[in-house]
Amino acid sequence: MELEDLIDKYRNSKRxxxxxxxxLLALLPALNTWFNQGEALEARRLQAEADVNEERQKFEAAKQKVAELPALMAKLSEIEDELNRAKQILPDRIEMDGILASLGNLEKELDVKIVKFTPGQEYQPNVTLEYKEMPVDLVLQAPFSQTMRFLDRLVHMPNLTHVRNIQFGNSIQDMAKKSDTPVLETSARLILFKGM
Known part of the structure; x- marks a missing residue:
């Protein structure tokens, strides 16, 4: 059949x-695309739907995190406040001048004589904890009651201190005072703490 015969048959056929x-001729390109590329297009459509669902889940997770953000910020602020308070109690460095000034004031106030004040080397008693200790050997001369008040005030100083190894020696003659209260020589180890 030639093209002219086909055209004649087309013209003679019913409307x-x-x-x-x-x-039918208009549908042929669509059917061709469907049969040749349909599976690939369907796979792309499924992948796009999966991507949309994944992104939607990420969006919901991010939305949840944003909702939790004010509570986390409040908690962070609270932790920072606690850290600042802890740094006041446990400073980053030991101010020996401040310690000596405090001890001198206590010495005058409580009528105690500090005979020996020997700082030692800093060390970290526990490697898992983030603080260091500095031992200071003290020798005091005073009556027992004043010595105990001095040590009590010492451990209640604003910076964190601790007293260990308190040993009371024999009473010594206090020629200057000539009082009835015996003067004891007391040795102790003052522990100063610092953060790292």
Whole structure:
């Protein structure tokens, strides 16, 4: 069949047949695409839907985190406040001048004589904890009651201190005072703490 015969048959056919034939010819490219690329397009569509769902889940998770953000910020602020308070109690470095000034004031106030004040080397008693200790050997001369008040005030100083190894020696003659209260020589180890 030649092209002219086909054209003649087309012209002689009924109008409905011609419309059907034109519709069929119009559908041929779509059917060709469907049969040749349909599976790939369906796979791409499924992948796009999966990507949309994944991104939606990420969005919901991010939305949840944003909702939790004010509570986390409040908690962070609270932790920073606690850290600042802890740094006041446990400073980053030991101010020996301040310690000596405090001890001198206590010495005058409580009428105690500090005979020996020997700082030692800093060390970290426990490697898992982030603080260091500095031992200071003290020798005091005073009556027992004043010595105990001095040591009590010492451990209640604003910076964190601790007293260990308190040993009371024999009473010594206090020629200057000539009082009835015996003066004891007391040795102790003052522990100063610092953060790292």
């Amino acid at each position: 409905q047949m011609r419309y059907s034939l034109v519709g």
